[in-house]
Amino acid sequence: MGFDELRTAVLDTRLCTSCGVCELACPKEVIAFDGLEPVLTAAAGLGDEACGDCHDCLDACPGLDPRTPDAELRLFGRVREADERWIGVYREVVGARARDGRLFEASASGGSITGLLQASIDRLGVDTVLTMGRAAGTAWRAAPSLSESAAELVETTQSTYQLAPYLGALRTVMRQRPESRVAMSGIACHVQGVRKLQTLDTEAGRWAREHVVFVVELACSSGTTPRGTEAMIEDLGGVAPDSVTRLRYREGEYPGNIRIWTDDGTRRDVQFWKAVRHFAGNKTHRCLSCGDWMSGLADVSVSDGDPNIFAASVTGTASVDGVAGKHGRVFVRTERGAEVLRHAVGSGVLETWPIDLVGMNLGLERKRNRRATYERSGQLIPAGPIPGFVEELEARPDEEFIAAPVPTLAAGASGRNGDGTNGDVGNSDRRNGNGRAGNGAAR
The missing domain is CATH 3.30.70.20 (Alpha-Beta Plaits)
Structure with a gap:
């Protein structure tokens, strides 16, 4: 049964x-x-x-056991070592961002993932690309999006901090366009699900093995439920969710704000750091206890180049790897990943530069901290990538990682911007504070 x-x-x-x-x-x-x-x-x-x-x-299903070691043996011929616990097996890591101005501006973190997906269309003959978009008729709700051209991908070129059933969208492709070559972006659980499916000797397993030809992964601190987004719109945006006509999570000057457009023609911005704190109350047990920042099983994984976009949201500045502003850190894992990245650079889609993996990524630190807490809780939690591995760190309350900057606490009221659009008055109040990096790079 x-x-x-x-x-x-x-x-x-x-x-x-x-x-x-x-x-x-x-x-x-x-x-x-x-x-x-x-x-x-x-x-x-x-x-x-x-x-x-x-x-x-x-x-x-990757929910109970992603079976990461089995996938690593198939992909890399070895399993990860203890010092690769959270990053996984990779060939090289580079900084990257899109050369196309429209893509760069539309992205949350430089457009690295979208650029790679665009390059896969040209280099690998990809016909269909699966990314996260918005549901028809509910503009704020996340839903899978199937694109067939590089231009279509620009609309979904941002992080989406919301859970939604995702991989089932490929059923339509398998049934209606079975010969399509598919590329996809996803977070750890999406990648793990595809990799497990590709091992099955079933119709869907064989199709996924033959036709899902390129997988790009976003680093993920945690997702939020649809109710989390809905409540943020109500509580911080001050508008009714059913009035929303468009929503973007990282729009505008880096690191971006939650931008909400409504049916009366107004626009409201919510500072990203405030949204992060609000989202914390709408997480699932599986997300909070997850053992993966990256699955490490994609052809390429990408994290935000800025290690602390929460703090960047408070201060309005970011500089890391010697680069100011938004960009991604691209972890190349497979030969196919290397091939697509070379093509993206050679065709002028992306620019890249060497980087060193130094400094803290606060999204990863929050993930490790939560995992350590759950490992000691006695609750049933999903298997991590290294069997028997237990985090040895002093667990701290998650609130400490996303503490609100004290001077801005009294400035939480919302008002109307000078240009006539609605906005959170905190948007111009950029002072110091601590925080976290987000779910990863923009697609």
Whole structure:
């Protein structure tokens, strides 16, 4: 009883990542999503009995065990060492940003991921690219987006700090355009789901193995539920979610603000650091206990080049790796990843430069800290990339990493900007403070 097994092992234990790979893997196509939770559809007939002895959904699911060592052996011929615990196996790391001005400006962190995806279309003959976009009819809600050209990708070229069922969107490609070559971006659980699916001797497994040809990964501190975004719009934006016509998470001058457009023609900005603090109340157990900043299983992984975009949001400045402003750190892992990066640079899509991995990334530090807390909690948590590995650090309250700058606490009221648009008055109040780096680089 496959779905019943999935429910017992993953759903009831709160280990579902909402990645959507179960929907893609299901051979009878009877799994769909109710919000963030997979459910059996009416087409299942007699419920779990429709599954028979099939358990493809559980076999592909990364929620309980991503099986990282198995994937590393297939991809790299070895597993990671202890000092590679959070970064994984990689060939080189470089700083990067888009050369195209429109892409660079639209991006949150320089456009490295979008540039790589664009280059894969040209170099690898990719027909379809999966990225995170917005739901039709609900402009603030995250939803998968399928693009067929480099130009289409620009609209989704930002981080999206919201969970949404994702990989199931590839079911449409597999059924309607089965010969398509697919590239995708995703966070750790998305990449792990695809890699597990590619090992299965099933229709979906074989298709994913042959047709998902390029995978780019965003470093992820944690996601937030749709309710987290909705509450942020209400509480910090001061508008009704159903009035929102467009939402961007890192819009404007680096590091960007949450920018909300409404149906009456107004625009409201919420400082990124305030949104980060607000999001903290809407996380899932699986996200908070996750053992991966990067899965390390993509062809290329990308993190924000700025190690502390929370602080950059407070101060309005950032400089790291000797570079001021937004850019990404690109971790090349596979030969295919190296091939696409070379093409992106050679064709003028991206510029790159050598960097050293020095200094703290606060998004990673928060991730490690939370993982250490959960490892000692006695709760059921997902397997990490190194079996038996336990974080040896003094766990701290997460609040310490995203402490609000005291001088701005009294300036939390919202008002109207001088240009007639609505805005958070804190947007011009950039003083010192501590914080975290975000979910990673822009796509």
